[in-house]
Each structure stands twice: as C-alpha cells, then as structure tokens.
Amino acid sequence: MSEGKFGVTWGAEEETTTTAAELEAAEASRTQASTAAIEERVAKAVDEAVEAVRPGLDKIPDPVEPAGEGALTPEEEERLRQCKDGIDLHDLAWVMAAKALDTMAVGRLFRTTPHKLEPERCYDTIEEWAEVEKGISVSKCNQWRAAWPIGEVLMARGYETNPGQIRELVPVKNAYSLNAAVAVYVLVADSVGADKVTAKRLEETRKLMPGNLQLEDDEDPEALAMTIKGVLLGELPASGAPAIPPAVKRAVDSRAIALADELNRGRIPRAQVQLHLLQAFADEKDPTVFNAVLKRMKDEEKAQKKRRK
Incomplete structure (x- = not known):
C-alpha cells in the first residue's frame, strides 16, 4: 500500500479507481461552479452597463420645487445631470431619426407598408409615411433629411451640436457643399470656442457670406474655413483666391x-x-x-x- 498525492491510502485496484474518479468529479464540480460564478458576474455587469445607457422617460426626474435659493444641493446637481443627459440624448436622437428617414426615402423602404388611413394602398412617399405614421410634417421631414449629414460629420469630429445649429447650416450645404457647411461651424468654433457656438452665431456668419462667394467642392473643411474667414475679413475676394495685382x-x-x-x-x-x-x-x-x-x-x-x- 502506498500514500498518493491527495493524502489517501491506496489499496485494491477497484478502491483506487473509485477514489480517483470521485476526486476528479469533485474538481470538475468546483471548476463548473467557479465558471458559473464568473459568468454570472459578467452577465450582471453587462446588464448594469446596458441599464446605465438605456434611454427612457423613467430616467428623467419628475419636476419638483427648488430645495432653496443659492447653490444647488447634491440631489439637485444629480437631477440637473439627468436632465442634461436627456437633452443630449435628444440631440443625438434627431440625427438618428433624420438619417433613418433619408435611408427609408432613398431605398423606398416604405413602399410595401399599407397606408394607415387607406389600407387598400401603400404609401407613395416618405413625406406621406412620416406625416401619417409619425406625425412628422412634410417640411420637418425634408429639413431633417437635408441636415443629418452635417450633424453626423460634426459629431464624428467631437462637436456637441443641436438641431437649431444644424438647421442654420443647411442653406450652406445646399448652396455649396457638405464640407462648406462643416467649415462654417469649424470657423465659428475656432473663433469663439466650441462650447460657445450658438445657432445665432452660425446664422450671423452665414448671412455675412457674400452671394457671389466661390468655394471648391473638394476642399477639406479646415481649408474652406480659412477661405471663408479671409473673405469675411476682406483679405480675399469672393472668388476665394488672392487678387492678382x-x-x-x-x-x-x-x-x-x-x-x-x-x-x-x-x-x-x-x-x-x-x-x-x-x-x-x-x-x-x-x-x-x-x-x-x-x-x-x-x-x-x-x-x-x-x-x-
């Protein structure tokens, strides 16, 4: 008889086989339990992360009267943060909705959807679908479709935008190009600071651009911003190129x-x-x-x- 590595005394062959199998089964059980515990912790962490980013009306605090005058209390600071998160979500959501409308329009993805008020036929246009199904007016539908590419590019560049700001840039996109619209935002952001860009400032800058301004379609936004700035400051003619003496x-x-x-x-x-x-x-x-x-x-x-x- 001999002592094994698990501290047991080995006897007959049958007893040895049985004991080893029991130990292996116990080890497998412990491993399985450990794996299950890890999976449970991971699943819980994922659920918490999903819940943290999940949009929902329940995440916006109900209106309450001020706790007092002066500085906000910690509870009020938290309510303020939650409210700002809700507003920021709207700024992103409208771009998503606008892009979705444009994708549906270009691909005519609404073409087999029965009309809600006239089931015998399907929708003819995205404007009709948006107005009947979602209560989005024709003008707003068209505005959103024209605006979302600007919002997408600016967000990809790290700018925090809102629908009012983008709306002021749509005429620039229509008159020149997407890059030109982005350039106007870049110009204003560089001039006053990205956190001080407002729809009013974008509107004022847009209205200062001369009607005969010439911009290259394929220029990057930074170069176009410099050209627009030069024209507005009188350093460049409306052609965008330095005047030849x-x-x-x-x-x-x-x-x-x-x-x-x-x-x-x-x-x-x-x-x-x-x-x-x-x-x-x-x-x-x-x-x-x-x-x-x-x-x-x-x-x-x-x-x-x-x-x-």
Whole structure:
C-alpha cells in the first residue's frame, strides 16, 4: 500500500479507481461552479452597463420645487445631470431619426407598408409615411433629411451640436457643399470656442457670406474655413483666391508672349500658363517650382517680420 498525492491510502485496484474518479468529479464540480460564478458576474455587469445607457422617460426626474435659493444641493446637481443627459440624448436622437428617414426615402423602404388611413394602398412617399405614421410634417421631414449629414460629420469630429445649429447650416450645404457647411461651424468654433457656438452665431456668419462667394467642392473643411474667414475679413475676394495685382498680370502676359515665341505658337492664355504652373508645382519628381515657391514665401515672411519691427 502506498500514500498518493491527495493524502489517501491506496489499496485494491477497484478502491483506487473509485477514489480517483470521485476526486476528479469533485474538481470538475468546483471548476463548473467557479465558471458559473464568473459568468454570472459578467452577465450582471453587462446588464448594469446596458441599464446605465438605456434611454427612457423613467430616467428623467419628475419636476419638483427648488430645495432653496443659492447653490444647488447634491440631489439637485444629480437631477440637473439627468436632465442634461436627456437633452443630449435628444440631440443625438434627431440625427438618428433624420438619417433613418433619408435611408427609408432613398431605398423606398416604405413602399410595401399599407397606408394607415387607406389600407387598400401603400404609401407613395416618405413625406406621406412620416406625416401619417409619425406625425412628422412634410417640411420637418425634408429639413431633417437635408441636415443629418452635417450633424453626423460634426459629431464624428467631437462637436456637441443641436438641431437649431444644424438647421442654420443647411442653406450652406445646399448652396455649396457638405464640407462648406462643416467649415462654417469649424470657423465659428475656432473663433469663439466650441462650447460657445450658438445657432445665432452660425446664422450671423452665414448671412455675412457674400452671394457671389466661390468655394471648391473638394476642399477639406479646415481649408474652406480659412477661405471663408479671409473673405469675411476682406483679405480675399469672393472668388476665394488672392487678387492678382495688375502689375503681376501684365508681367505674366508678357512672359506668356515670350513663352509662345519660344514654342513658335500664337498667344497662350493666362489660364493655360496657370495650369502648367500648378502641374509643375505638384510634380513630386521635379521639385524645382515647389522649391522656388517655398523660397519666395519664406522671403515674404521675413520681409513682413522686418516691416512689423
């Protein structure tokens, strides 16, 4: 007979087999119980996390009279936080609803839904579906569909927006592009601070933009914001490009004539010269023009610094 690692005395083969099986079963039971406990804790943590982010009217405190004058009590601070969370949820929810309406409209996903008031037919338009099914007016439906892309981009950039702010940017999107609408918000946020952007400030900025303003569709919002700012400050013309002084125009035309002579061609338009200059500037294999422009801009900055002194 011998002593095993579990502190038991081993006897007959049958007794040994039985004891080992019991120990293995006990160990398996403990492992199963431990796994079940872990799964229960994980499930509870998940349920708590889901409950914490779950929207619901029950999470908004009922209206009550102030606890007193002056500073808020801890209970009032908590009620204030819950109310702000509810309002912030609305700011996100309207973008979600607007995008959903647009997705339904573009894909005509309403086309097989029986009309609530005329069951013999289906809905013809998203505006009809939204008005009958959800009480959303035609004008609001169209406004939301036009606005949600702006809200989505701004939220992705970390800005906290609301429907009133986005509504003021829709005309910019319609007149120019989505990037231009985002650019106006970026411009105002950079000027006054992201936390001080209001619908009124966006409206005022939008109304200051000249009717003949020209913006590039494919420019990123930051570049467009700088262009709009330059135009509003009078540093740039409505074209968005710096005005070319008459003397420079004459010099370019003169050089264009010399270029035409070298090529044995007729007059070369200034626009064609500009195109070739831009192509040469963008040529990564030959940085000659790029380096020349870089040097001129550095010299110009040095001269400006000297003048300011």
